Amino acid sequence: MKRFRRIVEKIAEGMLTLSGAVTTVTILLIVVFLFREGLGLFKSPAVEKGYALCVNVANPVDRLTPFQIKQIFDYAIVNWAELGGKDEAIELFRFDDIFSRYSDEELGAENDYALLPDKLGEVVASSPGIIAFLPEEYLPRDLKGVRMLRSEHITAGDFFGGREWIPTATPAPQFGTLPLLLGTLWVSIIAIFIALPLGLGVAIYLSELANEQTRKLLKPAIELLAGIPSVVYGFFGLVVLVPLVQKAFGLPVGETGFTGSVILAIMALPTIITVAEDAMRNTPRAMREASLALGATHWQTIYRVIVPYAKSGISAAVVLGIGRAIGETMAVLMVTGNAAVIPKTLFAPLRTIPATIAAELGEAPAGGAHYQALFMLGCILFLITLVINITAEAISKRQHNKGL
Amino acid sequence: MSKHTGQNIAFWIFRLLGLIVVGILLWILGFIIWNGIGVIDWEFLTEAPTDGMTGGGIFPAIVGTCCLILGSMIVAFPIGVMSAIYTTEYAGNGRVVRFIRIMTDNLGGIPSIIFGLFGMSLFVNTLGWGDSILAGSFTLGLLVLPLVIRTTEEALKAIPDSFRTGSLALGATKLQTIRRVVLPMAFPNIVTGLILSIGRVSGETAPILFTVAAYFLPKLPTGIFDQVMALPYHLYVIATSGTDLESARPIAYGTALVLIVIVLIMNILASILRRYFGKKVKTN
Incomplete structure (x- = not known):
């Protein structure tokens, strides 16, 4: 009996250990399948198949x-x-x-x-x-x-350096990712410029000023903001922000990179607020009290002591916010107008990598050059977000080390 | 005096920013509720779309989303909980755990469209499941896996070590301790994680675009290899690519409202659970 139980115990332990590897295996599978399909692009002929x-x-x-x-x-x-x-x-x-x-x-x-x-x-x-x-x-x-x-064959130079994305062009489809890559970075970075002052302010408010009751009101509101599905944001953007932007700036169309940035800014807010607030709350009590004891006001303590101390946490918040914005698909797809051109002004339609994948994968025949090109875009996106996550991780680790 | 004026101005600005954030939330919620509430009635919730999706209801999409929630939870929940048990109870605090945690975090940071690509390549094409509930459930399941693992880990970590050592001291094995002591105590918080995952899954669009979602399919699914309509995809479709966008708008508002209500309910449920059981553990 005892022996039987020990065997059961061992089996259970083995299964638990195996399941511990599930996320690692998933990531590996994602890498393998993404790159397997994507790299096929560079073996595709430059001219239409057949x-x-x-x-x-x-x-x-x-x-x-x-x-x-x-x-x-x-x-x-x-x-x-x-x-x-x-x-x-x-x-x-x-x-x-x-x-x-x-x-x-x-x-x-x-x-x-x-x-x-x-x-x-x-x-x-x-x-x-x-x-x-x-x-x-x-x-x-x-x-x-x-x-x-x-x-x-289509070369890496054509793909990464090409300025035109026309996957259905005959006789030679154009898979230049430059406009998509720049479009993605452009909307995301502008989104962060909009979201950062707002998010940082709210984080300071939450960590330093708000009393327990206000916190109890604001925190769930921010959680909800994070919980609203991106397609609902997209819909809201489409029916409210697009006409608003069009009217406010007198544009021919309201579907612009700027509209996308505004929606992305709202969507990135919860990430920025939560991470930045955590960082500021972690400021040791002794530092605050020392500052106050030296005669500094609360506000001076905040911007001379707490914000500098939480600098790396705040940077991590910014990086994670950018990551959130870069990977966002549906909302951007619905409000940016999806014109694959290199962005030159705030108020022109543009197109991002995720939106391109979402819009075109359905009509790209499996295994064809277009399909492979979209997977290659996925690889780029994957690598960008990986770099962003690792950067954020490294930055916030610095904060922890400093705290010791 | 002037340094206090500066402080006052700054603090008022911060309060204003807090208000703006709440204002944005209320604006979005209010807008959807205001425009959607009139659309919702019994027929809207129980009938299939008609007239090129400008009339009728969204019943097939509701059923489809329920199928996907159920399927993805069957995929993600058991393995996610097991993975969390491994990292918190068995693996200690060494390199392996740190590696696993980094991997889990990174998986959580991968954009949802990548899961769509991956699901299409592996489940739909390589395994030959086609556009199906099965493929969609696996894709969504992997997407929420990090969320399930993280919330379960937190739930397990919240159980004081004295309960574990007490159980072990009474002669229970490690597995018995986990099964009889740790898991029952952590259960409410694990369920909270489950609810949050459901909220997340019900709103995801990008991963199901190419793995399960059907543009228009009035009949209900009969098996796991069927395609289904889903609420978020339905909203996307009728908001952007219908035949008659203007007359489909009311349906779109209604669909958005149903989606938001699901998310709201899940959030409220989770916070109630958290509050209720959070207190209970403390008084013990």
Whole structure:
């Protein structure tokens, strides 16, 4: 009996130990799955899947970045000389164009378009400045006079340095994360600028001035503020703040980065207040009393002794607040207007990383470049928040060490 | 005298800031309640959406959110409590615990959209569960895991060591002590954590976007592999992407109000529990 009990005890202990690892395992799984999907992006071809770009064999240009391809097909680049080639006008040729040059009979329509690849080959071979965007199944078999552009992969440079996010562009989707990254940082930092004075003031009020009754009123209010779902904040922002901002600043649309910052500021308040208040409450009694005994007023004690003492706690509050704002999805998605442009003014629509993921993942086919790019965005977001959490941890640890 | 004038001005500013924060809360709550209260009636709570989601009720979304709450709690609660028991009762205070705690904190700091991505990749695609209650519950369960663990840890730590040593001195084993002494005493506070987790889960949107939530699905789920509608996602959809946004507005206000009421109830319940049992432990 005793032996049996000991075995049960051991088993239970084993299970508890295993469950202790659950958060670690979860984080590991998140990292593995996020990066497994995300890193696939850099193995994806720069051109849409199932298609290839062909040029005339005499053309010396043999590699193009996704952005250059886009510019060519947008008529922003019109001469090969701009790409380091010969001085030759670029002639765009899309697959459909073949049907205006040849009749169905000439292409072998009744015979599954058997002659189509040859005709495509002829077209490309006959024109020195041509760039043709063709489906792989109809690529010219006889490559005389035709050269396929080397199938480039999307590079980290394209992804992190690219200034355009147009995942549905043909022939080359644009996955430049710069506008999204800057948009995210922009709304978050402005949100903290709005939230910090308010949050810090309330934290000082709560820790130094408020009596027990006021605290009992304010604390639950702040908890509630933290408990309201982000989609409700988003809805509130959409129906109240968006029209308000639009009217107050005379803008064409109210969905701006600034509107997002205001909502994010409200959402970050509870974090900032709680962390900063904790830090200030931890000021040793002896320090306050020494200051007061030297003749300082309560206010002087607060801003000369308590706030400097709680400096690292307050910094941790700021960092955590930024972290909260950077990761926020729904509210931002609903009020910022979601235009993927690099933000230049306060009052223009912008788009953040989480909002992009939320808005686009549903329509990105699993395993495709777009899907992978969104996971890569997730990786970036994950790394940013990880750095933020570790920083906050390190800062508040400094405070504890000082306290000893 | 002047230093007191400065103090007075500063203190009035702080009081004002406190008022502003309460004001913001009241503004948001008041706005939603004011506009939503007229929409709520029995039909709204018990009927499926009609007329391209501009009429009818939100019953399927309420049922869906309940399914997700139940599912995610089944996923997160047992393992979360066990994990907390391990870190507070077994693991001591060494490196391992510190590492686990850092991991738990970091998991808690990961944005919810990342959980959505992860859930989609692992549960929906790799494990092949598809968009389902199962996938959504696991995603949400992992999301609230840190909250469950942290609140349970605090509940366990609040039990004075004398109870443990007393039980051990009477010859009880460690497991018996935990089961018969520590857990029953910590139970109310653990339940408080559970309630807070429910409040959190019921409002999360980003993690369910790609793991379970259906745009429109009037029939109720019949199994764990079914998709469901959910309140937060429903609010997002009818607020931003319906066919007729203006006529869907009342439904949106109603949905927002239901969501807020759930969160309010959970918060109030938690604070009542905390206050009531907090006193009881002290008088013991």
